[in-house]
Amino acid sequence: MNQATGLPQVQADELPLPSRPVAFLWHYICARPWHFGGLLALIIGAASCAVAVQYGMKLLVDAMAQGTADRGAANVWWPLGLFIGLIVSENVFWRLGGWLGCRTVVASVVDIRVDLFKHLTGHPMRYFTEHFAGSLGNRISAVGQAAGAIYGGLAWKIVPPIVDFLGAVVVLLTVDVRMAVALILFVAIVAVLITGFGIRGRYKHQRFAAQSARVGGELVDAVSNVWTIKAFSARDREAERLAHEIGFEARAQRRSWMYLEKARVMHDICLSVMAGGMLIWAI
Numbered sequence: 262m263n264q265a266t267g268l269p270q271v272q273a274d275e276l277p278l279p280s281r282p283v284a285f286l287w288h289y290i291c292a293r294p295w296h297f298g299g300l301l302a303l304i305i306g307a308a309s310c311a312v313a314v315q316y317g318m319k320l321l322v323d324a325m326a327q328g329t330a331d332r333g334a335a336n337v338w339w340p341l342g343l344f345i346g347l348i349v350s351e352n353v354f355w356r357l358g359g360w361l362g363c364r365t366v367v368a369s370v371v372d373i374r375v376d377l378f379k380h381l382t383g384h385p386m387r388y389f390t391e392h393f394a395g396s397l398g399n400r401i402s403a404v405g406q407a408a409g410a411i412y413g414g415l416a417w418k419i420v421p422p423i424v425d426f427l428g429a430v431v432v433l434l435t436v437d438v439r440m441a442v443a444l445i446l447f448v449a450i451v452a453v454l455i456t457g458f459g460i461r462g463r464y465k466h467q468r469f470a471a472q473s474a475r476v477g478g479e480l481v482d483a484v485s486n487v488w489t490i491k492a493f494s495a496r497d498r499e500a501e502r503l504a505h506e507i508g509f510e511a512r513a514q515r516r517s518w519m520y521l522e523k524a525r526v527m528h529d530i531c532l533s534v535m536a537g538g539m540l541i542w543a544i
Contacts (some may be wrong), residue, residue: 272301277380289372289408290369290371293365299533301364301416301420302360303361304420304421307354308352308420308421308424310347310348310350312350312425312429317343320340320344321337321340324339325337332436358416362416365412366416367410369409370405370409373404373405374401377405381397386485392478396477396478396479399477399478403474423435440543444535447538448535451531455531458524458527459524462524465516465517465520466520469513469514469516472506472509472513473513473514476509479506483499
């Protein structure tokens with residue numbers, strides 16, 4: 262009981278889940294701030310070592326080139342030690358990140374599925390009569406898998422390229438400030454184009470996800486009622502109905518897939534133009 266208002270105090274587990282995707286994912290990041298913070302630090306450290314390895318290779322080559330007449334007298338030991346140390350550090354950071362990421366992401370997905378189950382069971386019984394039970398269960402599993410894929414993608418597919426880009430900007434700043442500024446502007450333009458293109462195709466992906474969940478639920482319900490299907494000799498009729506629904510799912514999947522391929526084509530064209538332009542400028 263809340264002493265100030267006289268109303269029952271809501272427990273932390275009974276608080277409503279965020280309805281927005283970003284807020285929903287951030288809710289579970291805040292539940293394990295040290296785990297996700299450590300994972301981010303390890304991934305950034307590994308990506309930074311990968312960038313620094315290239316600089317270490319440059320120092321090693323320069324040192325070997327200065328002592329071509331007498332390789333033993335060349336001051337190559339410090340660059341060699343730095344180069345090997347960066348490689349070892351990068352591998353250690355990646356392996357530690359994989360270990361911590363495994364524990365963190367899996368635990369967060371477990372919490373998501375349990376919380377969604379609690380949220381689902383809080384609905385009135387009329388809600389369950391209007392929706393397929395199998396579809397509702399599949400959606401909980403699908404959300405957990407999607408959240409795990411997003412967390413893993415952010416850690417191993419989003420953060421490393423960002424660190425690589427920042428490292429490339431730092432390297433270009435030491436060569437020509439104008440080239441670094443041009444790289445930043447071009448990447449910003451490409452990011453805006455790709456983001457806008459992705460937002461326009463959101464409904465295609467959502468339609469595929471909804472249809473996939475619906476088909477999964479209907480398959481579960483059909484298997485659960487197999488004795489009824491056999492009793493009324495409805496195998497062929499149920500197979501035709503499921504084939505019709507699966508056909509809708511296949512068309513939605515093709516539209517979603519091809520939209521992603523169009524985004525990849527746009528990215529490849531922009532990358533080719535950027536790389537070609539930078540090389541022509543340098544030459």
